[in-house]
Amino acid sequence: MHEVILVTGGADRIGKAIVEKIAASGHIVAIHYHRSAEKAQQLFEQLTAQNVRCSMFQADLASYEDVVRLHEEILSELGHVSAIVNNAGYAQMKSFFDYAPNEWQREIDIDLIAVLNLAHVFIPAMRKRKYGKFISIVGDSARTGDRKLIVSATARGGVISFIKSLAKEVGRDQVQCNVVSLGLIDQQDLAFSDDILQAVKKSYAANRLGSPTDVTSAIAFLLSEESSWVLGQTISINGGQTMF
Helix, strand or coil, X not given: CCCEEEEECCCCHHHHHHHHHHHHXXXXXXXXXXXXXXXXXXXXXHHHHCCCCEEEEECCCCCHHHHHHHHHHHHHHCCCEXXXXXXXXXXXCCCHHHCCCCCCHHHHHHHHHHHHHHHHHHHHHHHHHCCEEEEEEEECHHHHCCCCCHHHHHHHHHHHXXXXXXXXXXXXXXXXXXXXXXXXXXXXXXXXXXXXXXXXXXCCCCCCCECHHHHXXXXXXXXXXXHCCCCCCEEXXXXXXXXX
């Protein structure tokens, strides 16, 4: 079945890898972007050249009105959305006490409120159709805490709690809600010295950083029928750095 799958933050980095994986499986892809119009256009052209049915859509997910518009545009252009992979996020890496008052609001809006907006707008149609999947990606700091990612970790910790509760509410309507929690993924843009990079790798039981393939394979499983009894879970892809 060729499902319509929405990938938020799908124009670049992990989001792009997820879009490419989904497209290779024969699905129709809605590529969401906020400010990365040029990269979204490049990905759209790449996929259409491969005869993949896809479209690109701009929206600020922190805006409920934008999410409503996004839903209407995808429905009009591609059809009903069967699954969402929410990859959009925003984080500032600094001490909490280096924030100006209310400077944290944008992180909370993108990392938490956007997830509520997406669920509130898109999931009712999934419930009516008795089928849907909602996957939200977070960083592992949401589970472990991180003094340099304190605001985004807090917001994404809220996402984990929200998804658990949401799964209990909509699971009987055959809508699966899950979280994928990531350790450090090597996307060829890490600004680490060799010494620091080796030290970071040693913090992982696997003695390496994650790769985009590690992520996309887990997403592909959660989007497949083989995962139909997986609900309300946080799937950690972190090389064994934490095990709880």
